Amino acid sequence: MNNKSKKPAQSAETVIEIENLHVAFGDNEVLKGVDLSLQRGENLVVLGRSGTGKSVLIKVIVGLLKPDSGRVVVLGQDVVDSNTTELDQLRLKVGFSFQNSALYDSMTVRENLEFPLVRNVRNLSRAEIDRAVEEALDDVGLKQAINQMPSELSGGQRKRIGIARTLMLKPEIMLYDEPTAGLDPITCTDINNLINDVQERRGASSIIITHDLTCAKEVGDRVAMLFDGQFQRQGTFDEVFATDDKRVQQFYHYNFTE
Amino acid sequence: MIPPSPSTPRPFITARIDKMLIALYEVARFVGRFFREVLLPPYEGREVIRQCYEVGVRSLPLISLTGFITGIVFTNQSRPSLAQFGATSWLPSLVSIALVRAIGPLVTALIAAGRVGSNIGAELSSMRVTEQIDAMEVSATKPFKFLVSTRVLATTFMIPVLTLYAISVGLLGAFLNVNSNEATSFRSFITEVFGTITFLDVFSSLAKSIVFGFTIGMVGCYQGYNSSKGTEGVGKAANAAVVTSMFLVFIEELFSLQIVNAIRSF
Numbered sequence: 251m252n253n254k255s256k257k258p259a260q261s262a263e264t265v266i267e268i269e270n271l272h273v274a275f276g277d278n279e280v281l282k283g284v285d286l287s288l289q290r291g292e293n294l295v296v297l298g299r300s301g302t303g304k305s306v307l308i309k310v311i312v313g314l315l316k317p318d319s320g321r322v323v324v325l326g327q328d329v330v331d332s333n334t335t336e337l338d339q340l341r342l343k344v345g346f347s348f349q350n351s352a353l354y355d356s357m358t359v360r361e362n363l364e365f366p367l368v369r370n371v372r373n374l375s376r377a378e379i380d381r382a383v384e385e386a387l388d389d390v391g392l393k394q395a396i397n398q399m400p401s402e403l404s405g406g407q408r409k410r411i412g413i414a415r416t417l418m419l420k421p422e423i424m425l426y427d428e429p430t431a432g433l434d435p436i437t438c439t440d441i442n443n444l445i446n447d448v449q450e451r452r453g454a455s456s457i458i459i460t461h462d463l464t465c466a467k468e469v470g471d472r473v474a475m476l477f478d479g480q481f482q483r484q485g486t487f488d489e490v491f492a493t494d495d496k497r498v499q500q501f502y503h504y505n506f507t508e
Numbered sequence: 509m510i511p512p513s514p515s516t517p518r519p520f521i522t523a524r525i526d527k528m529l530i531a532l533y534e535v536a537r538f539v540g541r542f543f544r545e546v547l548l549p550p551y552e553g554r555e556v557i558r559q560c561y562e563v564g565v566r567s568l569p570l571i572s573l574t575g576f577i578t579g580i581v582f583t584n585q586s587r588p589s590l591a592q593f594g595a596t597s598w599l600p601s602l603v604s605i606a607l608v609r610a611i612g613p614l615v616t617a618l619i620a621a622g623r624v625g626s627n628i629g630a631e632l633s634s635m636r637v638t639e640q641i642d643a644m645e646v647s648a649t650k651p652f653k654f655l656v657s658t659r660v661l662a663t664t665f666m667i668p669v670l671t672l673y674a675i676s677v678g679l680l681g682a683f684l685n686v687n688s689n690e691a692t693s694f695r696s697f698i699t700e701v702f703g704t705i706t707f708l709d710v711f712s713s714l715a716k717s718i719v720f721g722f723t724i725g726m727v728g729c730y731q732g733y734n735s736s737k738g739t740e741g742v743g744k745a746a747n748a749a750v751v752t753s754m755f756l757v758f759i760e761e762l763f764s765l766q767i768v769n770a771i772r773s774f
Binding site: 309312314338339341342344345346348349350352353354355365366369370372415416419 | 550635638639640642643644645646647648649650654
């Protein structure tokens with residue numbers, strides 16, 4: 251298995267900066283002082299066991315969850331102190347792909363894709379909307395699904411349509427929550443290629459939450475491992491796994507040797 | 509006096525009052541947010557019309573049936589009492605007052621609470637469970653405005669319309685009953701009905717239907733939008749939407765009765 255071969259150019263510009271982030275649900279402190287940064291054009295993979303707060307982290311980044319303390323700056327804007335209008339402006343530049351795709355099940359694929367565009371960009375002509383929808387579907391290779399309902403799609407197709415919907419607003423940052431969870435190896439490869447494609451063709455910076463090491467290896471420029479509410483290891487894929495730490499080794503061996 | 513340490517458990521009653529006050533505050537915030545979102549542009553005209561269709565047109569068969577049967581049954585059950593005094597000719601007046609002042613608005617609101625309220629509660633809570641509302645939130649598409657404001661407006665507009673319709677169908681049922689039993693003509697039935705009901709009857713009936721519609725929409729949306737995660741949350745939200753809105757409709761009916769009586773006494 252190859253590490254991500256072609257590294258796209260990254261600039262030194264930091265697009266996400268997180269400092270000393272604490273999030274607790276009642277007595278259960280999930281994130282205990284997390285520090286993280288994402289550079290423009292970079293794919294950062296966040297690995298960790300289930301329930302370690304990976305999804306919580308990206309939900310804090312888009313303002314879906316309020317942290318108990320800490321600083322979260324996205325594209326120069328402090329998310330924690332932003333009001334609703336400022337947050338909405340920021341969200342136009344950040345795409346979020348949900349673990350279960352979160353497609354609007356009362357709408358067709360076309361309506362799903364149109365929805366963020368029509369509601370955020372006023373005065374678009376019908377032809378412009380149709381072109382944008384077709385382009386997005388073309389990017390994910392699902393042009394034929396345009397008039398289908400989400401319930402008629404397979405898991406992999408739903409995932410790709412979910413990603414296409416987030417791409418409609420041409421985001422600068424993409425956040426993927428478990429993009430390959432529950433999919434067969436071939437569909438996983440398709441999704442990994444799509445994530446790389448989004449990075450290369452659209453120049454998006456991405457955080458990919460996963461516990462799939464194949465995905466981490468194929469898409470990640472950098473990998474960060476979340477244990478006990480903090481990032482214990484960060485670096486390239488090989489650097490992160492070059493350790494005797496039992497927890498890290500367990501992760502590796504389950505995916506690649508057992 | 510030494511203040512209690514944070515670890516000291518709160519007395520049971522204090523904790524319950526705290527919980528109730530927090531819930532009331534949350535409801536007030538939700539209602540306040542509705543008015544803010546409704547008044548501020550952009551406006552959701554198309555979606556409001558779509559929801560009006562869902563609430564109004566799709567409720568017509570059920571409202572027709574219940575309104576019609578209520579008219580017939582109420583007329584039939586009132587006849588023996590009036591017959592004792594040889595006053596069955598008062599049936600159109602009695603039925604029209606009962607239908608316009610109380611039965612029409614109440615039956616419509618209860619049917620709508622069961623059909624529309626539960627539908628809104630279940631739909632929004634399943635959208636919450638499957639993260640569809642979160643997906644709208646993160647794409648800056650203002651889900652509160654799109655999902656909540658439109659549904660509450662639709663119920664507020666359509667329940668009064670359905671009430672007028674239910675009253676009309678109920679009167680039709682009543683007419684068929686008195687026509688077959690007392691051979692009352694349509695013209696004399698209508699003359700009796702419109703000679704009895706006043707502007708205040710119709711106005712108060714419509715006014716409280718607006719309040720009922722607002723309540724049903726608001727309760728359904730509140731329960732659905734704020735439902736807990738999981739399939740259990742969907743069931744709970746649908747159930748709470750129906751039970752709470754029916755309870756509130758009866759409370760509002762009591763209040764409106766007092767207000768209208770006070771107006772009549774002037």
